[in-house]
Amino acid sequence: MTNEPVVSVRELRVYYGTKRGPVQAVDGVSLDIAAGEVVGLVGESGCGKSTLGRGILGLLPEGASSDGEVIYGGRNIVGMTPKELRRLRGPDLGLIFQEPMTRLNPLMRIEEHFKETLEQHEPSLGDKEIRRRSLETLGRMGIPPTRFSQYPHEFSGGMRQRIMIALAVVLQPKLLIADEPTTSLDVIVEAQILSILADLRRNFGTALLLITHNLGIVAESCDRVAVMYAGKIVEEGPARDVFIDPAHPYTRELLRSTISLETSELHSIPGAPPSLLDPPRGCRFHPRCPSAMWVCATTDPIEKRIDADRRVQCWLHGPEDRIPEGGTAELEREEIAVAEEA
Amino acid sequence: MAAKGTSLRQYALTRLALVVPMVLILLTLVFLLMRVAPGDPVSASLGGHAPPAVINQIKHKLGFDKPLYVQYVQYLGNVGRGNFGTAINPAQPVSEIIKVNGTATLELTLYAMIIAITVGVAIGLLAGRFRDTPVDSGGRLFGIIIYATPIFFLGLMAQLFFGVYLGWLPVSGRASPLTQATLTTHTNIYTIDAIIDRNWAALGDVLRHMILPAFTLGLVTAGVFIRLIRINVIRTMKDDYIEAARARGINERSVVYHHAFRNALVPVITIIGLQVALLLGGAVLTETTFNWPGIGHELLLYIENRDYAAVQGIIVVFALVVVAVSVVIDFVGAFIDPRIRY
Numbered sequence: 131m132t133n134e135p136v137v138s139v140r141e142l143r144v145y146y147g148t149k150r151g152p153v154q155a156v157d158g159v160s161l162d163i164a165a166g167e168v169v170g171l172v173g174e175s176g177c178g179k180s181t182l183g184r185g186i187l188g189l190l191p192e193g194a195s196s197d198g199e200v201i202y203g204g205r206n207i208v209g210m211t212p213k214e215l216r217r218l219r220g221p222d223l224g225l226i227f228q229e230p231m232t233r234l235n236p237l238m239r240i241e242e243h244f245k246e247t248l249e250q251h252e253p254s255l256g257d258k259e260i261r262r263r264s265l266e267t268l269g270r271m272g273i274p275p276t277r278f279s280q281y282p283h284e285f286s287g288g289m290r291q292r293i294m295i296a297l298a299v300v301l302q303p304k305l306l307i308a309d310e311p312t313t314s315l316d317v318i319v320e321a322q323i324l325s326i327l328a329d330l331r332r333n334f335g336t337a338l339l340l341i342t343h344n345l346g347i348v349a350e351s352c353d354r355v356a357v358m359y360a361g362k363i364v365e366e367g368p369a370r371d372v373f374i375d376p377a378h379p380y381t382r383e384l385l386r387s388t389i390s391l392e393t394s395e396l397h398s399i400p401g402a403p404p405s406l407l408d409p410p411r412g413c414r415f416h417p418r419c420p421s422a423m424w425v426c427a428t429t430d431p432i433e434k435r436i437d438a439d440r441r442v443q444c445w446l447h448g449p450e451d452r453i454p455e456g457g458t459a460e461l462e463r464e465e466i467a468v469a470e471e472a
Numbered sequence: 473m474a475a476k477g478t479s480l481r482q483y484a485l486t487r488l489a490l491v492v493p494m495v496l497i498l499l500t501l502v503f504l505l506m507r508v509a510p511g512d513p514v515s516a517s518l519g520g521h522a523p524p525a526v527i528n529q530i531k532h533k534l535g536f537d538k539p540l541y542v543q544y545v546q547y548l549g550n551v552g553r554g555n556f557g558t559a560i561n562p563a564q565p566v567s568e569i570i571k572v573n574g575t576a577t578l579e580l581t582l583y584a585m586i587i588a589i590t591v592g593v594a595i596g597l598l599a600g601r602f603r604d605t606p607v608d609s610g611g612r613l614f615g616i617i618i619y620a621t622p623i624f625f626l627g628l629m630a631q632l633f634f635g636v637y638l639g640w641l642p643v644s645g646r647a648s649p650l651t652q653a654t655l656t657t658h659t660n661i662y663t664i665d666a667i668i669d670r671n672w673a674a675l676g677d678v679l680r681h682m683i684l685p686a687f688t689l690g691l692v693t694a695g696v697f698i699r700l701i702r703i704n705v706i707r708t709m710k711d712d713y714i715e716a717a718r719a720r721g722i723n724e725r726s727v728v729y730h731h732a733f734r735n736a737l738v739p740v741i742t743i744i745g746l747q748v749a750l751l752l753g754g755a756v757l758t759e760t761t762f763n764w765p766g767i768g769h770e771l772l773l774y775i776e777n778r779d780y781a782a783v784q785g786i787i788v789v790f791a792l793v794v795v796a797v798s799v800v801i802d803f804v805g806a807f808i809d810p811r812i813r814y
Binding site for chain 2: 187189212216217218219220221224225227229232233234235236237238246247250251281283294297298301
């Protein structure tokens with residue numbers, strides 16, 4: 131993509147304050163998303179995907195703080211006042227959630243949700259225009275006008291997710307962040323939702339950040355993919371290239387763990403993602419990495435471009451001149467155990 | 473819309489039908505409890521010095537020597553015709569007690585309820601909204617103190633401070649003798665009577681007499697509301713649709729008022745209904761403290777005299793009020809929360 135990025139994330143860090151100390155959920159992430167582009171963000175549960183998505187909207191829970199840059203329209207979202215942020219949320223940056231069942235206010239009709247949203251951002255709209263725009267958007271999502279005045283509990287999960295998407299899309303945001311939008315839905319509904327999202331990009335040039343742990347979805351619908359591990363993006367590039375020839379051992383292991391019709395045996399990555407309260411020294415993946423070297427256990431990997439549009443954070447790709455002497459020796463099993471304990 | 477109307481009507485009819493067995497069970501319980509409790513109205517009113525022959529003769533005249541089931545059937549028949557019988561000592565028709573003293577209690581509890589809801593909802597919402605701030609700590613402390621204080625103690629302190637020490641407010645009775653003499657009783661609810669007569673001096677006097685007892689009774693009940701509403705607001709503020717509304721850029725004011733507060737108050741409505749029962753119980757103490765000629769005041773007197781007819785009549789009235797309030801509360805709940813109707 132040669133387009134100007136809609137959103138440009140630079141060295142974004144997000145911390146959660148907990149009783150046991152700060153947790154670095156997102157640790158120095160950079161990512162560009164261009165207009166009309168679909169970027170997949172993948173990784174295991176708890177690696178900071180959702181936090182990154184919310185960090186881009188400045189929608190962090192109480193007790194979280196962030197620094198770095200999220201540039202949208204020439205301005206940094208990090209450090210904006212709540213009022214400025216509120217103006218961006220909706221008409222510029224949209225968010226749809228994993229769990230559609232509880233995302234609509236149970237006491238409000240669908241109609242009222244749309245009215246509230248449109249009145250908030252386009253106060254000059256009349257009731258008739260609000261109704262027309264809402265029904266048109268809902269219609270595109272396959273929700274008939276007869277159901278406009280119903281309450282959320284009268285809809286199924288898949289329908290509620292389509293309503294949520296319609297609520298986000300009715301304002302025609304430049305960037306839509308979809309946080310595991312199909313995880314709680316069955317495969318047929320999943321396919322519907324994905325095709326709706328694909329239409330959005332085609333018809334309106336909406337940029338889409340698709341957060342998921344389903345690599346199949348990424349392969350099917352994303353232009354580029356970013357792989358997250360323990361708060362960092364460890365590899366990023368065109369989805370096709372990354373899937374055919376993964377550069378990071380984590381990406382490779384993740385791809386091996388997927389299930390297809392040819393799968394005869396389930397592959398899993400030994401160990402669990404590290405605690406972000408006290409992440410391991412050096413590369414955060416080294417305790418679980420089958421290709422770990424001495425250097426990985428001691429020194430943070432440096433991001434390296436391995437192609438015009440691909441980057442990776444792994445000592446296997448160098449830069450060689452930064453690896454201390456003897457650092458490329460294989461990290462022995464005992465060391466792995468020790469490192470894991472530390 | 474038609475579907476909604478039907479289901480609401482159906483709900484209302486079912487709810488009303490349930491009142492019949494509730495009242496029947498209640499009448500039976502009150503009847504049995506009075507017979508099981510030691511003592512009887514005749515010995516109590518004659519002071520225990522009358523010869524057994526005289527006592528038995530009076531008992532026979534009043535029908536207390538008949539088998540219990542005969543008395544029970546007669547009692548149900550009488551109540552069914554709206555006849556609550558006659559109290560023995562002091563002798564007067566029970567319906568008269570209900571009319572005169574019942575309305576005094578009704579007026580007191582009505583104002584107490586208004587105060588309880590106003591104070592409780594306001595402080596509860598604020599404490600929940602501004603959690604862990606001085607507003608919250610202050611609100612909680614206030615709630616605990618007024619809830620933990622016995623009504624008669626709070627009443628006595630209020631009398632001492634506002635009545636005796638500051639001399640601002642009258643400490644007993646419903647009105648000054650002058651007002652009692654000049655006010656025509658249309659409804660026996662003095663504030664309404666005064667308004668009907670356009671007797672503004674009387675209205676002021678009646679309201680001044682109302683302040684201390686109504687606040688005493690209302691504040692104790694408000695203590696429950698404060699804690700309950702605060703917890704509900706805190707819980708609701710964490711709900712998924714709140715985050716979703718923020719993600720659509722809805723302003724914080726609407727998020728709090730339209731989404732959080734409305735949802736937080738749904739469970740509270742049910743509790744308000746239950747509190748009416750407690751309020752009536754509290755009214756007995758308040759009436760005694762403030763020498764308020766209410767029905768609770770009378771109830772204590774007649775319980776001491778073991779007056780079957782009077783006690784049964786008064787308790788049934790209490791019970792009917794609680795049943796009526798719970799029906800109304802259920803309707804309000806169903807009206808506010810569409811999910812209850814299904």
